[in-house]
Amino acid sequence: MIYLNNVSKTYPNGTVGIKPTSLSIEKGEFVFITGNSGSGKSTLLKLMLKEIEPTHGKISINNKEITKLRRRQVPYLRRDIGVVFQDFRLLPNKTVYENVAFAMQVVQATNKEIRRAVPVVLGLVGLAKKARCYPHELSGGEQQRTAIARAIVNNSPILIADEPTGNLDPATSWEIMTLLQDINLRGVTVIVATHEREIVNVMKKREIEVNSGMIVKDIYEEGYEDEMEYHQVPL
Numbered sequence: 001m002i003y004l005n006n007v008s009k010t011y012p013n014g015t016v017g018i019k020p021t022s023l024s025i026e027k028g029e030f031v032f033i034t035g036n037s038g039s040g041k042s043t044l045l046k047l048m049l050k051e052i053e054p055t056h057g058k059i060s061i062n063n064k065e066i067t068k069l070r071r072r073q074v075p076y077l078r079r080d081i082g083v084v085f086q087d088f089r090l091l092p093n094k095t096v097y098e099n100v101a102f103a104m105q106v107v108q109a110t111n112k113e114i115r116r117a118v119p120v121v122l123g124l125v126g127l128a129k130k131a132r133c134y135p136h137e138l139s140g141g142e143q144q145r146t147a148i149a150r151a152i153v154n155n156s157p158i159l160i161a162d163e164p165t166g167n168l169d170p171a172t173s174w175e176i177m178t179l180l181q182d183i184n185l186r187g188v189t190v191i192v193a194t195h196e197r198e199i200v201n202v203m204k205k206r207e208i209e210v211n212s213g214m215i216v217k218d219i220y221e222e223g224y225e226d227e228m229e230y231h232q233v234p235l
Ligand SMILES: Nc1ncnc2c1ncn2[C@@H]1O[C@H](COP(=O)(O)OP(=O)(O)OP(=O)(O)O)[C@@H](O)[C@H]1O
Pocket: 011, 012, 013, 015, 016, 017, 035, 036, 037, 038, 039, 040, 041, 042, 043, 044
């Protein structure tokens, strides 16, 4: 479902974000991306979202080679991938309902489709009673639930979360991770970049650890450790 083939990224100022890396993530997986600050986690996610272009290599998402997509085709990629950020990024002047509805308006859903889908997804994230609230009237966890609702309302097959619990207390972080796990159980491929070592250890999902722009560890649920040679393509 997500394939990186010998992908590297050097930023214009010469900083190496990712060294040549190959990686595959299959449909329905739940994957943690871990690593120290500056190791390259966000670079990896931004490459998958086509926010930045690789210096070398090919990336395909859902059978489309995104490195070949033109800028004006990027909105189609956005339909395949919902995104959640550490700082929620909700629209402050819109209610919970309107924030989620807006994501559907952007992809030209009809009013009927919006009226049907938004309450369902708000129920799924446990926010049915907060639909009329504005973001400033919500707790951090509720704001992140709203952001997750917005990310999944268009039925994207992939959900990418960059430090989704970075601004939340430990109990709320667990609630959010549990929600992401529920969404994964509904068939969505979920990729989460995180620093939360305890959560990663307890949830026992596939973990891809990045260090200095290289994948240094790739451990699957069953404890199977992939061959490092496969991922570290020599320069
Ligand atoms: N726009 C940019 N221009 C130049 N260098 C960058 C840019 N963005 C990131 N980098 C560098 O690329 C490397 C990887 O950064 P990246 O943001 O991917 O790390 P990270 O693992 O997500 O870190 P954090 O956990 O702190 O968010 C770092 O050395 C960083 O300084």
